[in-house]
Amino acid sequence: MAAKQELVVCKRTEIAPGERKLVTVDGKQIGVFNVGGQFFALLNYCPHYGGALCRGPITGTTLPTNEFKFVYGHEGSVLRCAWHGWEFDIPSGELLINRKIKAKRYAVTVSAAGDVVVHI
Amino acid sequence: MIDCDVHNDWATAEVLLPYIDRNFRDYFERGELPGPKGAFPHAHRPWLHPEDFRRQDIKPRNQAEHYSLMKESLLDRYSHDVAILTGEEALEASTLANPYYATALVRAYNDWLADYWLPLDKRFKGSIIVAAQDPHGAAAEIRRMGRNPDMVQVLMSSGSYRPFGDKFYHPIWEAAAEMDLPIAVHLGGQGGINYNPIGCGPTTFYWETHALLLQPGMTHVASAIANGVFEKWPNMSLIIIECGVAWLPALLWRMDANFKSLRKETPWLKRLPSEYARDHIRMSTQPLENPDNKDHLWAVLEAIDGKHTLLFASDYPHWDFDDPTKIPLPPAWRENVFELNARKVYSRLPQTQKAKVAELAAA
Numbered sequence: 424m425a426a427k428q429e430l431v432v433c434k435r436t437e438i439a440p441g442e443r444k445l446v447t448v449d450g451k452q453i454g455v456f457n458v459g460g461q462f463f464a465l466l467n468y469c470p471h472y473g474g475a476l477c478r479g480p481i482t483g484t485t486l487p488t489n490e491f492k493f494v495y496g497h498e499g500s501v502l503r504c505a506w507h508g509w510e511f512d513i514p515s516g517e518l519l520i521n522r523k524i525k526a527k528r529y530a531v532t533v534s535a536a537g538d539v540v541v542h543i
Numbered sequence: 544m545i546d547c548d549v550h551n552d553w554a555t556a557e558v559l560l561p562y563i564d565r566n567f568r569d570y571f572e573r574g575e576l577p578g579p580k581g582a583f584p585h586a587h588r589p590w591l592h593p594e595d596f597r598r599q600d601i602k603p604r605n606q607a608e609h610y611s612l613m614k615e616s617l618l619d620r621y622s623h624d625v626a627i628l629t630g631e632e633a634l635e636a637s638t639l640a641n642p643y644y645a646t647a648l649v650r651a652y653n654d655w656l657a658d659y660w661l662p663l664d665k666r667f668k669g670s671i672i673v674a675a676q677d678p679h680g681a682a683a684e685i686r687r688m689g690r691n692p693d694m695v696q697v698l699m700s701s702g703s704y705r706p707f708g709d710k711f712y713h714p715i716w717e718a719a720a721e722m723d724l725p726i727a728v729h730l731g732g733q734g735g736i737n738y739n740p741i742g743c744g745p746t747t748f749y750w751e752t753h754a755l756l757l758q759p760g761m762t763h764v765a766s767a768i769a770n771g772v773f774e775k776w777p778n779m780s781l782i783i784i785e786c787g788v789a790w791l792p793a794l795l796w797r798m799d800a801n802f803k804s805l806r807k808e809t810p811w812l813k814r815l816p817s818e819y820a821r822d823h824i825r826m827s828t829q830p831l832e833n834p835d836n837k838d839h840l841w842a843v844l845e846a847i848d849g850k851h852t853l854l855f856a857s858d859y860p861h862w863d864f865d866d867p868t869k870i871p872l873p874p875a876w877r878e879n880v881f882e883l884n885a886r887k888v889y890s891r892l893p894q895t896q897k898a899k900v901a902e903l904a905a906a
Contacts, residue, residue: 472869478600505600506864 428543435537438462441499445477446541452477453529453541456513458500463513464541465502466527470518474506476526484510484519544867545625545885545892547827548729548784548856549617551660551667552631554606555581558659562651567644584648585635586735588702589745590752592862601860610663617859618666621867624882625892627668628660629698629729629784634672637700638735642677646684649674653688661693668892670698670727676736678711682718689722695889696725701759701786702732702740708766713775720776725825725888728763730756730785753863760786761794764824768798771811773823780888784827785858792846795820821848825888827856828872828880829865837871850876854885 430448438444438457445467446453452467454477467477483498501519502511510519511526518524530542553559556571557580563571576582601616603609618626633652636645649672656669671688673681681699688694697719705711707728719726733740733756740759746752760783767773767781798816806812812819826847834840844853853876858864872880886892 472866474864474866475598475600480594480599503594503599506598507862508594508599 430541430543432539432541435462435533435539438539441481443477443481448543455531455539455541456481456502458513461514462531462533462539464529464531465513465516468527469504469506469509470524470526471504471507471509474504476502476504476511479503479505479508481513544621544623544881545627545855546623546857546859547627547782547854547885548629548829548858549613549626550631550859550861551628551656552603552609554603554609556583556632557581558606558655559648559651562654564647564650567647570644583632583635584639584644585632586638588733590733590749592749594862596862598860598862598864613859614664617857618664623666625668625885626666627670627695627889628656629670630656630672634698634700634729634731636674637676637702637732638737639674640736642674642680645674646677646680650684653684657688657691657693667693668695668889669693670696671724672698673715675699675707675712675715676704678714682714685715685718685722685724689724692891694724695891696727696782698727698729700732701728701730701756701763702734702737703759703763704737706766707763708768708770708772710770716772716776716779720779723778723890725780725782727782727784728760757787757790761790764791764794764820765798768816768819769809771809773819774811774813780823780825782825782827782854782888784856785829787830787832788826788828788853789832789840789843791820791826792843795847821852825852825854825884827854828870829856829858830863831865831870833871840871841873850879851884853880854888855881
């Protein structure tokens with residue numbers, strides 16, 4: 424198995440909490456997200472219809488409730504696909520309504536020098 | 544590939560100012576609008592999309608980007624041969640009570656379409672939008688704009704004042720038949736003077752409602768067939784855009800059964816409703832139903848001879864956009880649905896050699 428490629432995306436300060444950066448490597452678009460100081464990377468390809476997942480809003484959403492109530496949660500860790508609005512949990516890449524459906528994820532590390540590195 | 548539902552938008556409705564009839568220009572410049580300056584005069588639907596009805600990755604910042612983003616994200620990306628432009632808010636003129644103002648607005652839009660959009664790209668073809676609440680004004684507009692060979696259909700909103708087979712609308716059918724243009728009905732016009740598009744009264748949520756917006760499509764299909772539109776104007780087709788597809792077989796089964804018992808109500812009909820549908824009703828695919836088991840969908844579509852009655856549509860750039868490389872269609876139908884069927888129903892599109900051969904083979 425080929426060794427994983429390490430892609431230096433940027434300095435950690437270049438992606439503020441709640442922000443993202445899109446990078447292209449070998450024809451693949453990858454979205455790198457800062458969720459509360461932690462970095463995550465997802466392939467810009469929605470498992471639904473191949474839409475521009477990583478270009479959708481970063482937001483929260485209503486939590487499941489048992490009554491006719493609205494409880495907002497997951498603020499800043501939900502990514503809505505830019506095409507049809509499917510909601511994904513950024514840290515796990517899982518679709519909120521069906522956790523078996525996952526966006527492709529990549530490991531991300533931050534080097535001692537402060538570089539955000541995606542492992543492809 | 545021929546895409547039958549591509550939305551060409553404006554950055555501001557004020558692009559219509561140079562085109563609107565002087566009698567109505569003041570309405571636009573100084574009159575009341577349903578939004579800030581630059582909003583298009585119309586009555587809005589009571590269901591608001593909670594995220595915006597456009598795709599989140601298509602955000603034109605000016606008029607030029609409406610085209611450049613469309614070119615990049617749709618026309619070039621999927622190698623379109625033809626994109627049939629269906630406008631955006633202009634369709635909503637059908638919600639206005641004043642039929643004279645409504646017709647003035649769609650006339651201005653049609654002129655802007657012909658002046659601005661159609662010359663941008665040789666792949667573009669236009670739709671003549673009409674305000675159906677003004678049947679005589681609409682007929683005059685069809686005869687006026689129908690002289691432009693790049694206009695390939697008449698377009699009305701599915702939201703309506705009455706079902707479209709009704710005699711009230713026969714001036715529209717007459718004019719379209721005279722110009723040899725099919726009539727398309729596109730989802731929209733859900734408000735104002737138009738009939739509530741949902742049986743039993745207004746539903747609550749946007750997604751719930753969107754799933755039910757096939758109801759007006761059903762009604763227009765039944766009405767056009769029962770009222771003998773296709774006997775009176777045998778060259779006419781009715782194209783249902785963005786109302787879904789999988790409901791049509793069930794409706795036609797019911798219509799055939801009822802007609803066999805009660806034909807006497809409509810003695811002008813010579814054939815079964817499903818036979819008129821096969822020859823005169825065409826359905827755009829988007830948003831194509833997508834069950835887990837594709838065989839379930841394909842069996843239903845087979846019942847309406849989907850291979851010959853479906854027309855591909857993407858609905859770019861809306862939130863329920865269908866990607867032509869991903870929608871579930873039987874592989875053997877793709878050439879028909881993506882191109883040949885459209886070349887047949889849109890008689891003004893150039894006929895390719897391939898389309899002619901396919902037509903001969905079918906006959």
